[in-house]
Amino acid sequence: MTAAAEPEAARQADLRAGDLRLRLVDRAPFLIACGMLAVLVAVYASLRSGVFSLDELNLDTAAAMTLLFAATGQTIVLLRGGIDLSIGGVVSLGTVIAATQFGDSPLSVLLWSVIIVGIGALVGVVNGALVTMLRLQPFLVTLATWSILSGAALMILPTDGGQLPSGWMAFGGAIWLGLSSSVWLLVALIVFWMWFNRTPLGFAIRATGSNERSAFLSGVSPLFINAATYGLSGVFAALAALYLTTQTGAGSPTIGKDYILPSVAAAVIGGISLFGGRGGLLGTVIGAYILTIIGNLVFVLRISSYWQPIVSGVILLISVLASSIAEKSARRSLT
């Protein structure tokens, strides 16, 4: 009896070890991102005092939050296995509408904020519908809608400018319990994600991203899933636009393009696979902080700010190489 139990126990232990290794390999991109962030923060802390303070957290989060909102939308689309370039257009259009329409009364601000978020959702639903019904590639559809929205933003406000109510700007700098509004928004975002991930929709989006055919065969409606995915992306892009205006205090018809590819970069650095289905928002948060800390480092080191794109590009390459190697070894250990 003991002779039979021993190999069984050994087999179980073997399975468990293999399981752990697989899970580690699966999480490798995310763990590497955490490691890179830790190294960057350590370097930053060695160059400057007071890095581990609430002030620093507030400042960095405020700097990262616009990108993070845009990257949250991008994350949802990437998990679905698509890509959304129209985020840039929604951000531009959102800041421009806010800068030209916001009145002094809270009601007008609220009304126009809802309209901006509604436009974002509508743009996303149109993207999703075009992708599904005409079987077009997300890259081209969202490239086209990006162009259309940027054009619309330029027609509303040809150059940077406009005026935002002072109360609106005060929200961006507001502090509650020692934490700035941006940190509270981040907390809200993470709570949203923990809830969203468990909803049938969140599950269906990731399932569709992992394997489109089997998701559709198990009854997920392609039109609904695409409309929801791109719709959510549009909503988050609109939120990015609204947050951005609390920081800049103006509208800009061209600022959106600065968030398109960085939103993809933040997600990919955080371990989201471009092939869909892998990764989560926590990775994207880490990715957005990595990109922000690089900016701080360049500033503290007093080197030319032009080094920032170089370092970001190298970090992007390192993380994407690491995740593709991890993916390869995961596939090898599966076979």
Add this chain to the structure above:
Amino acid sequence: MSFSRHRPILLAYLGMFVLLALTSFFAPGFLAPAHLRTTAVLAAFVGLVALGQTFVIIGGGIDLSVPWVLNCAAVLMTLAARSQDGPLLWVAPLLLVAGALVGVVNAVGVSLFGVPPIIMTLAVNVILQGGVLVYTGGAPPATAPPLIQFLAVGRIAEFPVIVLIWIALAILATIALSKTAFGRRLYALGSSPTVAEFSGVPTFETTLIAYMISGFTAALAGMLLTGYTAQAYLGMGDPYLFTSIAAVAIGGASVLGGSGHYLGTIAGALVLTILTGLLPALNLSNGALLVVYGLVILVTVSLSSDAVSDLFASLARRLRREETSGEGASQ
């Protein structure tokens, strides 16, 4: 050589002629030789950058590194040549090779390490951008040498030189795509990398050549563009990211790879350039131009999509059935 395979390309040319007809109606001066010449010159720059992009996209990739390959070549050329023709003898070939080498880096990342093309070429683009900015300190360099200016704006018997260069390269690209083993392998690779690999297509070499062509044409376009604008400036390549991809898409290629042709891209480049020239004539703003660009991409891409092809096919089938049933009734 079926109609359905070439339908997107034919549609692109049809669109171009409709656009030209509309233009001559709304802006009568547009069809004057001088204006057509300007349009052709501007389209040539888009067409050159889009040439490499076409090869990469047919092979199933995408090259987002073109803007700063173009910009690097332009800046380094004016810096090294110092407005003299002499140094071009070594500078120009060196930069063309350097552009192709950027393609090698892209292809190694994409094909050997399995990095998604969007990410690989995006990273290379921002690294090049930072590199040029650090190197020049953000200040724009000297003016373009006379020879480059001649190539960009000069004429040989009424024909702009750059358009002649474009035509020559277009012929080479068409031969490469339609008549060579490399062309067939590129289409195979773009349709299905797995099938291509198992059928003995050297996937790495094929990807390598496609990205090298893209780096080469972007560098070439960058140097020639300095001749048109008289000097290099930072950010001069940025518009070409959008226009090169848009020209390929309007020309009927699928960004998933495996379809399309440079002949379509030529029409795409012409459509985009005619639109750019047309809108000022109609007193429309820059914003309106972007809106029209987006709509044109959506319409052309929809027209060549599978879903719309299927729709046309089923309509044709229904028409044929009605015809035959009509004949049956009359008998």
